[in-house]
Amino acid sequence: MKNQANPWLTSNLWVLGLGMLPAILLIGILLYFTAWAFAFSFTDLALVGRKSVEWSWVGLENFERLFTRRGFLESLWTTVIFVFFSAIVGQSVLGFLLAAALRGSRSMLRSVVEVCIMLGWLLPDIVAAFLWSATTAQTGLINQLIITPLGLPPVNFINDYALPVVTIANIWKGTAWSYLLFSAALDSVSREVVEAAKVDGATPLQRIWLVQLPIIRPHIATNMLFITIWTFTYFPLIFAMTGGGPGRQTETLAVFLYNQSFARGNLGFGSAISVAMLAIVGFLSLFYLRLLREPK
Amino acid sequence: MSDVTLRGIRKSYGALEVVHGVDLDIKSGEFVVFVGPSGCGKSTLLRMIAGLEPITGGEISIGGRVVNDVPSPQRGIAMVFQSYALYPHMSVYENMAFGLKLAKTPKAEVDQRVREAARILQIEAYLDRMPKALSGGQRQRVAIGRAIVRDPKVFLFDEPLSNLDASLRAQTRVEIAKLHDTLDATMIYVTHDQVEAMTLADRIVVLNSGRIEQVGTPLELYREPVNTFVAGFIASQRMNFIDVSATGNGLQLPGKKMLALSHPQLSQVRTLGVRPEHLELADATTADLSGKLAVIEQFGEYALAYVELPSGEAITIKLEGAPDLQLHDTIHIKVPVGVIHLFDEAGRALR
Numbered sequence A: 001m002k003n004q005a006n007p008w009l010t011s012n013l014w015v016l017g018l019g020m021l022p023a024i025l026l027i028g029i030l031l032y033f034t035a036w037a038f039a040f041s042f043t044d045l046a047l048v049g050r051k052s053v054e055w056s057w058v059g060l061e062n063f064e065r066l067f068t069r070r071g072f073l074e075s076l077w078t079t080v081i082f083v084f085f086s087a088i089v090g091q092s093v094l095g096f097l098l099a100a101a102l103r104g105s106r107s108m109l110r111s112v113v114e115v116c117i118m119l120g121w122l123l124p125d126i127v128a129a130f131l132w133s134a135t136t137a138q139t140g141l142i143n144q145l146i147i148t149p150l151g152l153p154p155v156n157f158i159n160d161y162a163l164p165v166v167t168i169a170n171i172w173k174g175t176a177w178s179y180l181l182f183s184a185a186l187d188s189v190s191r192e193v194v195e196a197a198k199v200d201g202a203t204p205l206q207r208i209w210l211v212q213l214p215i216i217r218p219h220i221a222t223n224m225l226f227i228t229i230w231t232f233t234y235f236p237l238i239f240a241m242t243g244g245g246p247g248r249q250t251e252t253l254a255v256f257l258y259n260q261s262f263a264r265g266n267l268g269f270g271s272a273i274s275v276a277m278l279a280i281v282g283f284l285s286l287f288y289l290r291l292l293r294e295p296k
Numbered sequence B: 001m002s003d004v005t006l007r008g009i010r011k012s013y014g015a016l017e018v019v020h021g022v023d024l025d026i027k028s029g030e031f032v033v034f035v036g037p038s039g040c041g042k043s044t045l046l047r048m049i050a051g052l053e054p055i056t057g058g059e060i061s062i063g064g065r066v067v068n069d070v071p072s073p074q075r076g077i078a079m080v081f082q083s084y085a086l087y088p089h090m091s092v093y094e095n096m097a098f099g100l101k102l103a104k105t106p107k108a109e110v111d112q113r114v115r116e117a118a119r120i121l122q123i124e125a126y127l128d129r130m131p132k133a134l135s136g137g138q139r140q141r142v143a144i145g146r147a148i149v150r151d152p153k154v155f156l157f158d159e160p161l162s163n164l165d166a167s168l169r170a171q172t173r174v175e176i177a178k179l180h181d182t183l184d185a186t187m188i189y190v191t192h193d194q195v196e197a198m199t200l201a202d203r204i205v206v207l208n209s210g211r212i213e214q215v216g217t218p219l220e221l222y223r224e225p226v227n228t229f230v231a232g233f234i235a236s237q238r239m240n241f242i243d244v245s246a247t248g249n250g251l252q253l254p255g256k257k258m259l260a261l262s263h264p265q266l267s268q269v270r271t272l273g274v275r276p277e278h279l280e281l282a283d284a285t286t287a288d289l290s291g292k293l294a295v296i297e298q299f300g301e302y303a304l305a306y307v308e309l310p311s312g313e314a315i316t317i318k319l320e321g322a323p324d325l326q327l328h329d330t331i332h333i334k335v336p337v338g339v340i341h342l343f344d345e346a347g348r349a350l351r
Helices: A007-011 A013-040 A061-068 A072-102 A107-122 A125-136 A141-147 A162-187 A191-199 A204-215 A217-232 A236-241 A253-263 A267-292 B042-050 B092-102 B107-121 B136-149 B166-183 B194-200 B218-223 B228-233
Strands: B004-013 B016-026 B031-035 B057-062 B077-080 B154-158 B186-191 B203-208 B211-216 B240-243 B245-247 B250-252 B258-260 B271-274 B289-298 B302-308 B314-320 B330-334 B341-343
Touching: A013 A267, A061 A072, A061 A267, A072 A107, A072 A162, A072 A217, A072 A253, A072 A267, A107 A162, A125 A141, A125 A162, A125 A236, A162 A217, A162 A236, A191 A204, A191 B077, A204 A217, A217 A267, A236 A253, A253 A267, B004 B042, B016 B042, B016 B057, B016 B211, B031 B042, B031 B194, B042 B057, B042 B077, B042 B154, B042 B186, B077 B136, B092 B107, B092 B136, B107 B136, B136 B166, B166 B194, B186 B194, B194 B218, B203 B218, B203 B228, B211 B218, B211 B228, B228 B240, B228 B271, B228 B341, B240 B314, B289 B314, B302 B330, B314 B330
Parallel strands: B031 B186, B031 B203, B077 B154, B154 B186
Antiparallel strands: B004 B016, B004 B057, B203 B211, B240 B271, B245 B250, B250 B258, B271 B341, B289 B302, B289 B330, B302 B314
């Protein structure tokens, strides 16, 4: 079992090394960037000006600023709300309901719905952001079609309800992924097991809740892991729709990081934010990976 | 009161009709086996009785009550699936208790019924295990156990042994037969394996392309098949069919030999059927058929000889013991008149 590889390969260290080169390069670059961000989180490096050249070590000052100054904790809270409602509740639950409902339905209806939700996923973030801004603005489609005909004064949704609008936009954008993953997961549940539950007297809801959901639990955990990480660091849609505003209502950590690093030019502080984000996402991943484990 | 009655049962998928009007009476406590080649509609028929498949036409009653529109759990049936269909996330105990818990049965009764079923099936030792940790045979017992705890009027088995290996299949077959004796419940069993059908059934229902070909006890089907399909399907070794032409006082066999015979419908006979175990070896002068030995399979207790006639037809003979025959030798065969089956042009048996 030990030496199954080609003996010419295993005996020739130079060839072996050459073959490993791309992997070493890739891992090296990944480590380099992580180490770079980590190292500069202890400095006052700036994007422009004197401190972009003559930066100095400032110890844990950047990390202290995360908790002492306004911004980080507020953004973290905004991000938590955004992730919870748009990814965990919105995309995941809606994706599952769609997958469960469309399973076994006629192919025509299924195709139409699939195409619709895939369109949201495939549309470029910037285009989607523009459409959502335009639709929810004071003169947008929703006001024109619904609010004004009802005789109500027009509402500037994107301004007055910024976070809910951004959250709904992200649900619309990201549900396709969860739908596809749950569709595949439900297909892996044997038809006979579901029929056995039917004969055992389980109602449709009980069949989902007591049989199908527990069986696809590892898939649920995998999906949660992905969409939590993605949504936690998601940037383009929110930035293009609101830029983090109005005020700081939609300033998630990714937007906060961008504003601090590039709008204000505090690269050192920005690095500290990214290190903190890495730590939070890492912690969440560990939690989900525990869920993935088989029950004893 | 757990007889099952089918009246003109039809099943269509769109314009395609797969079951064409099946009538059948199954008596209470009877063990009935649906057998037929794949695609003959036997599983569809079982699933319609189970309530897993809507009925296109006709009427199904269980215990005197029409159940066409009654959902599965209220039909008083339990089903054992081909893939066992155990709930992978529940222990053996929970698997068996699931249906009772859903029906809000008191805990003590659930426990008592699960343990009773486990005792009957000798799976008490595995009650806390997950299905994953069980062998195929053990899973099959759990699946049967899950059916028993529901205390159904009718047991439905959908090819329950086809995922087991040969020796386990034989063993489980005997256990199902014992179970039927113990529980005294009506059982309907679907299989494509005619050995299971012959050994388990009180009555066999032979299905072909969505129609019943014949219903009868295993021996009735073996002795008096109504057509060439049933004759060829039932029994371990397929019946030999020989094209013959009728003359005034017998049948003209391939190789110009005559088989002297008198039968009221002799003129209609087109095919002669004879089972491999009924053919006998003979010498050249008394033989009815002669041909070359193409293949011989030795099983020790018996041997199967495949003989090619000069006309191109192949005949199988089952010989007791271990006969000493050489390949490519000429084999002479006697056809005993008492055990032959005669079929007309449409393949119907002539009696």
